[in-house]
Amino acid sequence: xxxxxxxxxxxxxxxxxxxxxxxxxxxxxxxxxxxxxxxxxxxxxxxxxxxxxxxxxxxxxxxxxxxxxxxxxxxxxxxxxxxxxxxxxxxxxxxxxxxxxxxxxxxxxxxxxxxxxxxxxxxxxxxxxxxxxxxxxxxxxxxxxxxxxxxxxxxxxxxxxxxxxxxxxxxxxxxxxxxxxxxxxxxxxxxxxxxxxxxxxxxxxxxxxxxxxxxxxxxxxxxxxxxxxxxxxxxxxxxxxxxxxxxxxxxxxxxxxxxxxxxxxxxxxxxxxxxxxxxxxxxxxxxxxxxxxxxxxxxxxxxxxxxxxxxxxxxxxxxxxxxxxxxxxxxxxxxxxxxxxxxxxxxxxxxxxxxxxxxxxxxxxxxxxxxxxxxxxxxxxxxxxxxxxxxxxxxxxxxxxxxxxxxxxxxx
Amino acid sequence: xxxxxxxxxxxxxxxxxxxxxxxxxxxxxxxxxxxxxxxxxxxxxxxxxxxxxxxxxxxxxxxxxxxxxxxxxxxxxxxxxxxxxxxxxxxxxxxxxxxxxxxxxxxxxxxxxxxxxxxxxxxxxxxxxxxxxxxxxxxxxxxxxxxxxxxxxxxxxxxxxxxxxxxxxxxxxxxxxxxxxxxxxxxxxxxxxxxxxxxxxxxxxxxxxxxxxxxxxxxxxxxxxxxxxxxxxxxxxxxxxxxxxxxxxxxxxxxxxxxxxxxxxxxxxxxxxxxxxxxxxxxxxxxxxxxxxxxxxxxxxxxxxxxxxxxxxxxxxxxxxxxxxxxxxxxxxxxxxxxxxxxxxxxxxxxxxxxxxxxxxxxxxxxxxxxxxxxxxxxxxxxxxxxxxxxxxxxxxxxxxxxxxxxxxxxx
Numbered sequence: 001x002x003x004x005x006x007x008x009x010x011x012x013x014x015x016x017x018x019x020x021x022x023x024x025x026x027x028x029x030x031x032x033x034x035x036x037x038x039x040x041x042x043x044x045x046x047x048x049x050x051x052x053x054x055x056x057x058x059x060x061x062x063x064x065x066x067x068x069x070x071x072x073x074x075x076x077x078x079x080x081x082x083x084x085x086x087x088x089x090x091x092x093x094x095x096x097x098x099x100x101x102x103x104x105x106x107x108x109x110x111x112x113x114x115x116x117x118x119x120x121x122x123x124x125x126x127x128x129x130x131x132x133x134x135x136x137x138x139x140x141x142x143x144x145x146x147x148x149x150x151x152x153x154x155x156x157x158x159x160x161x162x163x164x165x166x167x168x169x170x171x172x173x174x175x176x177x178x179x180x181x182x183x184x185x186x187x188x189x190x191x192x193x194x195x196x197x198x199x200x201x202x203x204x205x206x207x208x209x210x211x212x213x214x215x216x217x218x219x220x221x222x223x224x225x226x227x228x229x230x231x232x233x234x235x236x237x238x239x240x241x242x243x244x245x246x247x248x249x250x251x252x253x254x255x256x257x258x259x260x261x262x263x264x265x266x267x268x269x270x271x272x273x274x275x276x277x278x279x280x281x282x283x284x285x286x287x288x289x290x291x292x293x294x295x296x297x298x299x300x301x302x303x304x305x306x307x308x309x310x311x312x313x314x315x316x317x318x319x320x321x322x323x324x325x326x327x328x329x330x331x332x333x334x335x336x337x338x339x340x341x342x343x344x345x346x347x348x349x350x351x352x353x354x355x356x357x358x359x360x361x362x363x364x365x366x367x368x369x370x371x372x373x374x375x376x377x378x379x380x381x382x383x384x385x386x387x388x389x390x391x392x393x394x395x396x397x398x399x400x401x402x403x404x405x406x407x408x409x410x411x412x
Numbered sequence: 413x414x415x416x417x418x419x420x421x422x423x424x425x426x427x428x429x430x431x432x433x434x435x436x437x438x439x440x441x442x443x444x445x446x447x448x449x450x451x452x453x454x455x456x457x458x459x460x461x462x463x464x465x466x467x468x469x470x471x472x473x474x475x476x477x478x479x480x481x482x483x484x485x486x487x488x489x490x491x492x493x494x495x496x497x498x499x500x501x502x503x504x505x506x507x508x509x510x511x512x513x514x515x516x517x518x519x520x521x522x523x524x525x526x527x528x529x530x531x532x533x534x535x536x537x538x539x540x541x542x543x544x545x546x547x548x549x550x551x552x553x554x555x556x557x558x559x560x561x562x563x564x565x566x567x568x569x570x571x572x573x574x575x576x577x578x579x580x581x582x583x584x585x586x587x588x589x590x591x592x593x594x595x596x597x598x599x600x601x602x603x604x605x606x607x608x609x610x611x612x613x614x615x616x617x618x619x620x621x622x623x624x625x626x627x628x629x630x631x632x633x634x635x636x637x638x639x640x641x642x643x644x645x646x647x648x649x650x651x652x653x654x655x656x657x658x659x660x661x662x663x664x665x666x667x668x669x670x671x672x673x674x675x676x677x678x679x680x681x682x683x684x685x686x687x688x689x690x691x692x693x694x695x696x697x698x699x700x701x702x703x704x705x706x707x708x709x710x711x712x713x714x715x716x717x718x719x720x721x722x723x724x725x726x727x728x729x730x731x732x733x734x735x736x737x738x739x740x741x742x743x744x745x746x747x748x749x750x751x752x753x754x755x756x757x758x759x760x761x762x763x764x765x766x767x768x769x770x771x772x773x774x775x776x777x778x779x780x781x782x783x784x785x786x787x788x789x790x791x792x793x794x795x796x797x798x799x800x801x802x803x804x805x806x807x808x809x810x811x812x813x814x815x816x817x818x819x820x821x822x823x824x
Binding site: 010011012013014015016017018019020022023024025026027028030036037038039040041042043045048052070071072073074102105106107108111113114131133152154210212221223278282283284285286287289290291293294295296299300301302303304305306307309310313314343344356357358359391392395 | 425427429430455457464592601607613622635694701705713719768771798800802804
């Protein structure tokens with residue numbers, strides 16, 4: 001079973017946006033055991049799109065298009081498909097009322113141009129759009145499938161997961177699947193990790209291991225090709241246990257899990273609460289924690305004490321301590337962690353102070369120097385870090401370490 | 413002048429890595445006035461790559477390939493090009509000693525497989541690689557150019573900027589450039605905007621207008637094709653002033669500017685300071701504000717009062733007000749904004765409370781309901797919003813509106 005992805009949008013050809021859809025879809029198709037041999041990108045040009053559609057139909061069984069389904073005249077996907085495959089468009093009343101509702105909920109009247117989006121090819125299987133106004137659809141053509149999806153990832157992803165995957169699973173009798181297990185590591189760098197799994201990185205299909213670096217964490221992907229999920233998982237879990245033995249608690253999570261989700265889960269399980277006092281991370285720790293649904297159960301409050309005065313007022317850091325050691329110091333991080341915990345009546349307090357840059361560094365205290373304190377009823381500890389990277393990356397790494405310290409604390 | 417980009421690598425087709433090269437190259441080619449009509453991605457497969465190369469040679473004058481130049485057997489680009497175009501490979505001694513040096517500098521001996529990388533097609537113009545071991549090259553074929561680049565962006569980017577751009581400028585006598593101006597709009601939805609610039613969206617080159625939607629903001633891109641930057645800018649500024657007249661202060665910034673940068677600039681200029689009290693946005697406003705270098709000059713502090721108790725303790729919201737109106741209410745947002753301002757001794761206070769979901773909504777107060785208060789010495793105002801989308805999107809939209817309210821307040 002072969003698939004081909006066609007991304008439609010002049011903004012991609014101009015390099016204005018990154019094509020994350022192609023990457024997302026490729027990953028999901030691989031998991032279904034569907035090979036992607038080609039990805040193509042074309043602008044908002046009917047002739048060139050039509051050419052790609054016809055070419056793709058010749059060499060693949062499944063063609064997925066993304067983008068160009070909006071209400072404006074730039075959006076040429078529907079019209080091009082209609083003309084290329086001689087479809088008749090019919091008004092879908094249910095879709096129309098969904099689009100009208102979309103605007104009504106926001107207290108708006110549907111602009112007349114949006115009506116266009118309710119017309120879909122006669123025999124198409126309609127994919128409703130829960131987030132935006134553009135419906136997707138699936139068309140059968142010479143025993144092949146043309147799957148037409150909207151461009152915005154926030155609309156495409158739920159549509160693909162909730163509608164397209166079940167559709168494909170049902171309609172296609174898939175015999176081989178690819179299954180990937182991702183293990184996420186924090187606190188070690190890529191080359192350290194690569195050195196420790198040199199042997200595994202050399203594995204050949206059906207079982208392979210890959211290493212993918214992000215600024216704040218490293219992913220190890222174990223990929224298995226097998227007849228079914230059970231066989232794939234059996235192979236994967238053998239490799240997984242080898243990797244887990246080598247890295248122990250450095251592995252914080254797996255697959256789609258984020259560190260903040262893991263921290264949230266452990267806090268919930270241990271019935272502990274958390275309060276954070278941030279300076280250089282500027283609210284990012286609180287933001288990440290509150291990205292997790294249900295975080296209000298364990299996250300009590302966050303203080304972003306950006307100015308020195310506010311460190312004194314909000315966190316009761318004594319002025320003398322700041323004067324003596326500086327706002328970026330072990331001592332201040334310790335007091336921040338301890339006081340935020342006590343004042344919020346939380347079980348765990350975190351205090352982060354550092355220099356995110358690009359300015360504000362000195363030879364003594366360079367950009368990237370960060371102190372992270374963690375406080376519980378029994379003990380308050382501070383660690384010193386020297387992160388590299390841009391301002392945003394330093395914030396990200398500081399938030400990652402802070403969350404990871406909480407995780408490790410709770411594991412013990 | 414037309415170009416086509418071919419990205420080579422099974423890791424892209426599997427969705428393991430994002431194809432940032434295609435986006436980077438497209439942008440750079442556009443700036444040179446070179447149109448990209450197609451981007452394609454293919455795996456480490458000689459037959460399919462050969463097909464794409466031959467197809468691209470038919471429809472474009474410049475073909476750029478990325479990836480597949482490493483020393484391992486997975487790396488099939490050089491061999492495929494050699495076979496497709498019947499080139500003779502010759503050993504480039506200078507390149508060989510560069511590769512040997514690359515290893516020597518790291519205290520290593522060159523692995524024998526790397527010698528392969530020093531063989532390049534006979535008539536190729538060699539592109540030296542300062543970062544890695546894989547050289548790139550340019551091949552002329554039937555008056556067309558085949559530009560072969562390594563995959564890692566850290567190698568590709570300097571090679572393209574230092575070698576390929578000067579080469580193209582010289583050989584192609586480039587007389588036309590493309591220049592883009594982006595205008596960013598907050599507070600209006602895509603279809604409202606599209607409706608208001610229906611006429612402009614129909615413009616044809618050399619001057620075009622495109623509309624690109626993000627969950628929290630809309631971008632209008634004015635693109636001009638012209639002989640030089642001055643002529644391009646003249647055309648762009650005409651369109652820009654038409655658009656600015658139609659949207660007025662809804663336009664918050666241009667080009668790479670973020671809303672938080674604009675807010676920071678205006679705060680700095682007006683010498684005003686800001687403090688924020690966040691509930692449902694969970695620290696994202698503080699995070700965005702502190703992403704801007706120098707934000708410590710105007711951002712005083714942020715309070716993420718996630719629990720009700722903390723709203724009372726940290727922001728002095730009276731318990732009775734919460735009991736009477738609920739934590740998600742106009743009244744609470746107003747007090748949060750006012751008190752955070754007063755307590756932090758800031759000029760402006762922001763208070764945000766709402767329901768980010770997915771749970772916690774009711775028919776009366778659904779997920780997406782957000783109140784944003786802004787307080788200055790003279791006045792405190794609250795606006796009600798009903799945002800749609802996932803938890804993260806609701807947080808994002810709430811943070812966007814909050815920042816935009818500050819911007820608009822400061823403009824008056």
